[in-house]
Amino acid sequence: MKENDALLLISHYGSSLTRRQLAVLKMMRDWDEELVYERGLGYVDCERLGGRTLHALLKACAISPEMGSEPGKYEIYTINSTGLDILKAAKL
Numbered sequence: 426m427k428e429n430d431a432l433l434l435i436s437h438y439g440s441s442l443t444r445r446q447l448a449v450l451k452m453m454r455d456w457d458e459e460l461v462y463e464r465g466l467g468y469v470d471c472e473r474l475g476g477r478t479l480h481a482l483l484k485a486c487a488i489s490p491e492m493g494s495e496p497g498k499y500e501i502y503t504i505n506s507t508g509l510d511i512l513k514a515a516k517l
Contacts, residue, residue, distance in 0.1 A: 442511065446481050449474060450512055453488070453504040460488060463499040487511055 442450075452469050453460060460469050460479065467474045479502070482488045487508030491501040 442481060442485060442487075442515075445474075446478055446485075447512070447515055449478055450482065450487055450504055450508050454509060454512060459491065460502040461499060462502065482508070485511065 449460070449469055449472075452458060452472060456470060458469050460467050460474075460482075462476070462479050465476050467476070467479045479488075482502075485507070487504065488502040489505045491503055494500040
């Protein structure tokens with residue numbers, strides 16, 4: 426993928442994320458926190474979020490699963506370079 430294509434993709438997904446989804450990415454970056462997802466609910470520190478937020482961030486390729494997650498029990502996600510680039514593009 427060319428650099429311009431990657432920037433276009435980041436720009437597209439960054440603008441299609443809601444304020445709440447961008448806020449979750451910002452929390453993950455600023456607090457150096459992971460997103461823990463279990464039984465339909467996600468948590469960043471003590472902030473609770475729904476599955477739609479998690480799936481939107483995954484669709485935007487803004488978070489990545491951590492090694493050690495146990496699908497079906499709990500899953501752990503961290504913000505990745507795409508997520509950081511989305512925040513930069515959104516000027517957050």
